[in-house]
Amino acid sequence: MIFPKKIKGRRLFFIFIVSLSLLFPSSFLFAQEPTLKVAFTQPQTLEAEAPEAWIQLEWASQGIPPESIHYELHSCQSLDFSSSTLRYRGKDTASLISGLNPGDYFFEVRLMNQDNTLLTQTSQPLKVTVKFIDFKIVITLLSLGLFVFALTVFTILFGHRNNRQSTGS
Amino acid sequence: MNQFDTVLSPNTGWALLAFFGILWIALGIFWGKRAKDMDGFMLAGRNVGLALGSATAMATWVTSNTIMLAPKFALQMGIWGMLAYATASFGLFLFAPMAARIKSLMPKGYTSGDFIRIRYGKVAWALFLLVSIIYSFAWLVSMGMAGGIVLKALAGIPYAYGMSAILFVCVVYTLYGGLYAVIGTDFIQSIIILIGVVLIGAIVVMRVDLDTTYSAIQETQPQLLNIFMPVALLSLFNNMFFGFGEVFHNNVWWSRAFAMRGSVAFKAFTLSGFLWLPIPIAAGFIALCSGGLGINITDPDMVGPMVAGQILGPIGAMVVFVVVFCSLGSSIDSLLAATSDLLVEDVYKKMIAPKASEQRVRRISSFVILGLGLITWLICLPRIGDLIVVLFLSGPLVGSAIWPIITGLYWKRATSAGAISGMLLGSSAGLIAYFTLGWFTATLIATTVSMIAVITATFFSTSDFNWESLNEQESK
Numbered sequence: 001m002i003f004p005k006k007i008k009g010r011r012l013f014f015i016f017i018v019s020l021s022l023l024f025p026s027s028f029l030f031a032q033e034p035t036l037k038v039a040f041t042q043p044q045t046l047e048a049e050a051p052e053a054w055i056q057l058e059w060a061s062q063g064i065p066p067e068s069i070h071y072e073l074h075s076c077q078s079l080d081f082s083s084s085t086l087r088y089r090g091k092d093t094a095s096l097i098s099g100l101n102p103g104d105y106f107f108e109v110r111l112m113n114q115d116n117t118l119l120t121q122t123s124q125p126l127k128v129t130v131k132f133i134d135f136k137i138v139i140t141l142l143s144l145g146l147f148v149f150a151l152t153v154f155t156i157l158f159g160h161r162n163n164r165q166s167t168g169s
Numbered sequence: 170m171n172q173f174d175t176v177l178s179p180n181t182g183w184a185l186l187a188f189f190g191i192l193w194i195a196l197g198i199f200w201g202k203r204a205k206d207m208d209g210f211m212l213a214g215r216n217v218g219l220a221l222g223s224a225t226a227m228a229t230w231v232t233s234n235t236i237m238l239a240p241k242f243a244l245q246m247g248i249w250g251m252l253a254y255a256t257a258s259f260g261l262f263l264f265a266p267m268a269a270r271i272k273s274l275m276p277k278g279y280t281s282g283d284f285i286r287i288r289y290g291k292v293a294w295a296l297f298l299l300v301s302i303i304y305s306f307a308w309l310v311s312m313g314m315a316g317g318i319v320l321k322a323l324a325g326i327p328y329a330y331g332m333s334a335i336l337f338v339c340v341v342y343t344l345y346g347g348l349y350a351v352i353g354t355d356f357i358q359s360i361i362i363l364i365g366v367v368l369i370g371a372i373v374v375m376r377v378d379l380d381t382t383y384s385a386i387q388e389t390q391p392q393l394l395n396i397f398m399p400v401a402l403l404s405l406f407n408n409m410f411f412g413f414g415e416v417f418h419n420n421v422w423w424s425r426a427f428a429m430r431g432s433v434a435f436k437a438f439t440l441s442g443f444l445w446l447p448i449p450i451a452a453g454f455i456a457l458c459s460g461g462l463g464i465n466i467t468d469p470d471m472v473g474p475m476v477a478g479q480i481l482g483p484i485g486a487m488v489v490f491v492v493v494f495c496s497l498g499s500s501i502d503s504l505l506a507a508t509s510d511l512l513v514e515d516v517y518k519k520m521i522a523p524k525a526s527e528q529r530v531r532r533i534s535s536f537v538i539l540g541l542g543l544i545t546w547l548i549c550l551p552r553i554g555d556l557i558v559v560l561f562l563s564g565p566l567v568g569s570a571i572w573p574i575i576t577g578l579y580w581k582r583a584t585s586a587g588a589i590s591g592m593l594l595g596s597s598a599g600l601i602a603y604f605t606l607g608w609f610t611a612t613l614i615a616t617t618v619s620m621i622a623v624i625t626a627t628f629f630s631t632s633d634f635n636w637e638s639l640n641e642q643e644s645k
Contacts, residue, residue: 053392141614156579
């Protein structure tokens with residue numbers, strides 16, 4: 001044993017205090033500005049399918065108080081957003097997009113400050129593919145539907161006529 | 170205004186909720202005094218006339234789904250979507266002749282379960298009860314959820330509180346008044362709903378420029394105007410058969426047929442179909458205007474109330490609030506009463522205690538109404554998903570019951586084997602279609618498969634059913 005117990009305790013305490021005093025200023029050196037970020041939360045993947053021609057989009061931002069910003073939701077059929085359509089501008093964090101023609105669509109959300117300057121945007125656009133059910137299946141099912149409907153109506157009305165005749169009403 | 174703002178203050182919402190809640194409960198207790206026996210409690214004394222009969226059928230069919238899903242259909246599937254929802258009125262039109270037949274075959278009948286049991290035997294009856302109870306819960310849960318969602322969106326009332334308050338009010342007045350209270354409140358609710366919807370529709374038409382709306386849809390939502398949009402076309406038949414299945418099998422409608430006097434049933438159901446038809450079209454039209462008005466839809470379940478609230482302001486939002494509350498009340502009470510009748514009459518009286526006194530049956534009926542309310546509340550509490558998923562998952566089940574019921578009513582050769590295979594094969598095929606092709610094909614496929622099974626079984630049958638045996642009271 002080099003030091004008596006009491007002295008060892010003091011030394012350890014001294015080392016601890018020195019380490020803390022060194023760590024505290026260094027934490028400022030490594031600290032970063034809070035990251036401004038906006039991302040889609042629904043759908044949760046960057047590629048989605050919309051077989052019914054509509055999709056529900058939801059997004060969230062971080063790093064800035066919501067009262068000082070607004071969002072812009074843009075869509076485009078090409079990845080470069082050269083001729084994008086503004087789908088929504090405001091403070092909502094969701095939007096239902098419906099009535100889309102078949103094809104690929106790209107969506108991005110832009111985070112804007114109060115004087116309409118772009119702060120940040122989604123790092124990667126969301127790709128939505130609208131592809132309808134095969135039209136042969138549609139025609140088959142529609143024909144079936146029409147047939148079942150006609151037979152149902154006929155059965156009920158024919159039965160009703162017989163019922164009226166039998167009850168005399 | 171954004172998605173986090175509400176048109177009405179929570180205080181206004183609570184005040185409206187309290188006013189109408191107390192009114193329905195007071196009327197329920199008042200009308201409930203007329204229910205002296207089980208015929209009175211379950212079937213309003215079998216003496217319901219044309220005005221009350223058509224009003225109760227119409228009000229029951231205007232559910233929260235009509236106010237909330239019809240606009241959603243229009244926004245997601247355009248013109249066809251709007252018309253697809255309106256085809257549910259065909260269910261009422263076709264049930265009109267069926268109701269007349271039911272009255273003539275079973276003048277002393279109580280439930281749709283009675284019919285299936287006598288007509289097809291116990292196995293088909295058990296299967297039918299299962300289908301009916303699953304569907305009734307899906308309907309109840311979708312309405313409970315809708316109540317919570319709409320109160321939150323319009324007045325900022327927390328979902329759990331709003332949903333609980335609506336269920337509580339409906340359970341209490343159904344508990345006291347039975348079908349007397351249900352039909353009485355339905356009459357007032359149907360008048361409020363009709364006036365409210367006409368008022369909202371008229372104001373929207375006056376405030377909206379149709380040319381601008383059309384151009385906006387054409388530019389940003391072109392498929393909504395496409396008459397060949399596949400999903401919309403398929404949903405037309407799918408929704409129609411769903412409506413047929415709902416009306417043809419459910420005891421809500423059978424109990425009304427039993428409750429109506431003499432020849433009233435045919436006229437009452439036909440009239441209610443005509444009264445109901447314009448409501449989803451008006452509600453759907455409001456949703457189609459959202460694009461032209463620049464309204465961002467954040468929750469598809471809330472399209473109708475959201476657009477009406479934003480166009481019409483606080484007064485409009487109050488009208489929407491009252492209309493939705495009435496539509497919820499008129500359907501939840503009917504469903505509670507009819508499902509409780511089904512469970513008490515078919516399960517308790519037929520299987521557990523056939524010799525139970527009327528007083529005891531009435532007490533059991535109260536417990537069942539309370540239990541149904543409690544289970545619905547528990548399922549609604551976590552807000553399990555979107556309304557369309559909750560409701561349309563039961564579509565294949567009810568679609569598969571259409572043909573067993575029609576043929577059971579009109580064809581002497583219809584057999585138990587046909588009914589059982591129709592319900593089993595139809596439901597299975599429909600559920601497979603739901604998960605593989607999409608919800609918009611499920612009921613259509615279920616109905617088609619069930620129809621083929623029923624017709625095939627009937628073709629090979631030699632059965633000659635005696636219609637007299639359906640009149641249980643007389644044949645005893």
